[in-house]
Amino acid sequence: MDNIIEIKNVSKVYNKGCAEVTALSDVNLAVERGAFTAIIGKSGSGKSTLMNILGCLDTPSAGEYYLEGERVSTLGERRLSYIRNNVVGFIFQSFNLIPTMTALENVELPLIYRKTDRHKRLELARNALEMVGLSNRINHCPFELSGGQQQRVAIARAIAAEPSLILADEPTGNLDISAGRDVMHILSELNNSGKTIVLITHDSSVAKKAGNQIEISDGQIVSDNKYFRYNKRNNT
Numbered sequence: 208m209d210n211i212i213e214i215k216n217v218s219k220v221y222n223k224g225c226a227e228v229t230a231l232s233d234v235n236l237a238v239e240r241g242a243f244t245a246i247i248g249k250s251g252s253g254k255s256t257l258m259n260i261l262g263c264l265d266t267p268s269a270g271e272y273y274l275e276g277e278r279v280s281t282l283g284e285r286r287l288s289y290i291r292n293n294v295v296g297f298i299f300q301s302f303n304l305i306p307t308m309t310a311l312e313n314v315e316l317p318l319i320y321r322k323t324d325r326h327k328r329l330e331l332a333r334n335a336l337e338m339v340g341l342s343n344r345i346n347h348c349p350f351e352l353s354g355g356q357q358q359r360v361a362i363a364r365a366i367a368a369e370p371s372l373i374l375a376d377e378p379t380g381n382l383d384i385s386a387g388r389d390v391m392h393i394l395s396e397l398n399n400s401g402k403t404i405v406l407i408t409h410d411s412s413v414a415k416k417a418g419n420q421i422e423i424s425d426g427q428i429v430s431d432n433k434y435f436r437y438n439k440r441n442n443t
Contacts, residue, residue, distance in 0.1 A: 211240040217234045247408055294371050304349045
């Protein structure tokens, strides 16, 4: 079994004045390479904190996090920045597009940070936009696009740099049912092509689109159907 993610006994504690707030408590988690995994939980359950740790946007207070076999839970900011830009592709609920840039320019941006030469980054950006069905909208700015189209630009931006892991934080949260369905179809197609996707959501109907569902509550994992299926297979 090739795990791209391994979380071992991870806890995250925030200090607020004299009081401590425990966002995660002794979390253990593994995600196989090529899997489509949904982490589901209510507001305040700890799922956003977990996503921030998975994406190297935050570090755990205790425990170990391994990404592609590298122990990233103790790395310095320079190395973490490299991982965020080269290993992980992010998709956010609020799209996070630059309003004055075209769709093509928005998708190019992380490739510029990677110092990809202009010819290559244009090729990668155009290919990514074609994959999400927006090859005819590459010169449009976000305000000229629907919410669903903006999220597809954000997906193209996430995949253009060909990351090992895609993290999608409530990617359908700001979309209507039809646009949300389109986004989930694109994510499923990306997974079918071999991409590893971790989806954060509060919506059980969205989580069911993933192959694995992990439920988090009060900072702890309370169910993981991947391990249920594994144990069921080995006990029959």
